[in-house]
Amino acid sequence: MIDNKVSQETSQPIAYNPHVSIDCVVFGFDGEKLKILLIERTIREGDGNYSDKKLPGSIIYQDEDLDTAATRVLNELTGLKNIFLHQFHSFGDPKRTSNPRDKNWLEKTTNTKIGRIVTVGYLALIKISRKIIFESENTTARWYDVKSLSNMKLAFDHNQIAEEALKHIRHQVMLQPYMLFELLPRKFTMTQLRNLYDLILETKSDVRNFQKKMLQIDGLEQLDEVQKNVPYRAPRLYRFNKRKAKISKLKPGF
Amino acid sequence: MIDNKVSQETSQPIAYNPHVSIDCVVFGFDGEKLKILLIERTIREGDGNYSDKKLPGSIIYQDEDLDTAATRVLNELTGLKNIFLHQFHSFGDPKRTSNPRDKNWLEKTTNTKIGRIVTVGYLALIKISRKIIFESENTTARWYDVKSLSNMKLAFDHNQIAEEALKHIRHQVMLQPYMLFELLPRKFTMTQLRNLYDLILETKSDVRNFQKKMLQIDGLEQLDEVQKNVPYRAPRLYRFNKRKAKISKLKPGF
DNA sequence: CCAAAAGTGTTATCGATACACCCATGT
């Protein structure tokens, strides 16, 4: 971990000690759009208030693992347990917390002088149907359309983190579709599945070919049930049974 | 320097402040085996010395990005610049530095009281042919057969980190072969390429099919040159031309 | 009966796999 020579540096850089946080990029799917969960942040500034958005996250606690910290943050925010979580990248640019607004906000909310924060990015997926506490203590969280991200200036480097998370989920879904089932309700139609797939990958799949491919997946079960209250022919429902799922091998290819 | 002795006794967990390091899993290929670069670590213990191995790594310096830290560590160790580097995972189990031997060693080498370290894992690939300074100041590094890893007890959680790096490179090579070219000499034979591929993926590729697939890769150029001093028909040499390489799209599939 | 979306099969093309013999070189 540490080379001997490090300690011999005259400037003793080793004593410098950044904080470590986790940030969660939480995606949801409302049947139409891909959504991201953001927290309202208000900063008192001279005469007025400045308000913007940030990713849910937290400094890690003592004796807390990274995964545990991410789980805690999501649980505090949503009340849910068993959220799909996946570490995807860490961000450590020394300038990522150097915006005065961000520095200011950090010191006020943590009561600590904070020099630098290295953050570990997590991707989280939520079934948007699950009813969620979004007013935990004094934070307000809301779903935003992922497409509107590019017009928002998020706190810190959170735009970049969200962008990386998007790349990550696209990559994963391209290779294996399992993440999709974390975003859909427990019972879903093939059209919902296809729409979500195409939304994430920005593709237009052929209805028949898509169905054929999906039905090869172990664990994807067709139910004897149809969607109700639709003003047209009721579509069949499907369910993804994790227990019966065997993770398929990736195909080599360049 | 930042004063971070804010209090580890208070109940405010946020004041707790781990160190952040990077660790590099450096792979090389000697034509036969996949190798990993490890550093000798010696710990004075009562009457004798205890010696084991660790990954190259370092606490990150003030104002240093994560990638920069990894580049620095590798440059200090090998004298090389432009090493292929890829962040793959971060490790933050609070117990990862709790072995008394590791704690002891950390405090001696850093002259700092270190409670906890979160480390960011990097995968690095080196052309083993490049002549390398392996005796930088007072560290000794050597190549070890990756297969012997399971019989070694590395420092900290470095066995786990190396294992994850292996998974990562397998995954990457399966999807796209570009990492292989970082491990081979600038000019290489198709057999070397195939052996390396099969070594990493634990497969046995068909000679003809493998060649066909590889020759589709943009940037892989056949040279008008053959390997010399071989006691049999001299094999043709190839080169991977990064400039002409277009990163191919991944194929969807489950 | 009209609108809206669901459901369903076949063909063509492409890529992946399996497989065996002759060639060039050094000793």
Place this chain on the structure above:
DNA sequence: ACATGGGTGTATCGATAACACTTTTGG
């Protein structure tokens, strides 16, 4: 001449991609 590994092509199989009409339901 022989031993060693290098170099090469074809046929089969399976996967992917393209493509259009009929069915169900609610209003």
